[in-house]
Amino acid sequence: MEVKVLPSLLSADFLNLRDDIVRMESAQVDMFHLDVMDGQFVPNISYGLPLIEAIRRGTDAPLDVHLMTEDPEQFIETLGEIGVDMVSFHIEATAHAHRLVKYIKAQGMRAGIALNPQTPIIQVTHLLGDVDYVLIMTVNPGFGGQSFIDAGIDKIKELSAIRSEKNLDFEIEVDGGINDETAKHCIDAGATLLVSGSYLFKARDAKEMVQLLRGQHEG
């Protein structure tokens, strides 16, 4: 599977959002990663559906929504109407993950399951035949600009092993503390969707950074 780079718009300048979207499009990113936080599941509030609707009008790139909220069920129908492409929710946030995965797909979107750093892979093994991707958090969710938690690499390896063993085809997304160094370890372990916030937005030459993140794939 091809490695893709997804800038997290949490690190964009909200006052100049269009400029930052255009800048990332020129840097040839693959899609945008949109972080929804509710101040309950995580100790921060980011933005919600109205802004996602505006972003949808502002770019033709695919949109990947990461729901860091309680009751993720309530947002799915509207996200489908807005026309986002991929939605992930946290296994820690619902008692009905399997039903929610099916529901997201029924609304025409790709479905992902996200895991906090403390959550072991065994919590989601029953979903691996149904999800389109698994999002491994390599920071505690809620804020951009934190340091990568190394234990995430073993989780990516564990998932890759299950994927080959059971002949499944879900993708592995990694989110938090991604830079050229950590990206390489994640790709080597089997991740193909790389979310990057502070590293990409701080870069003077974003295109070079995108290539650096993606180009490190040696396999």
Ligand code: DX5
């Ligand atoms: C964190 C979010 C991430 C965040 C990544 O809770 O889910 O998507 O924006 O930012 P960096 O790359 O700066 O760690």
Ligand code: ZN
């Ligand atoms: Zn995220």
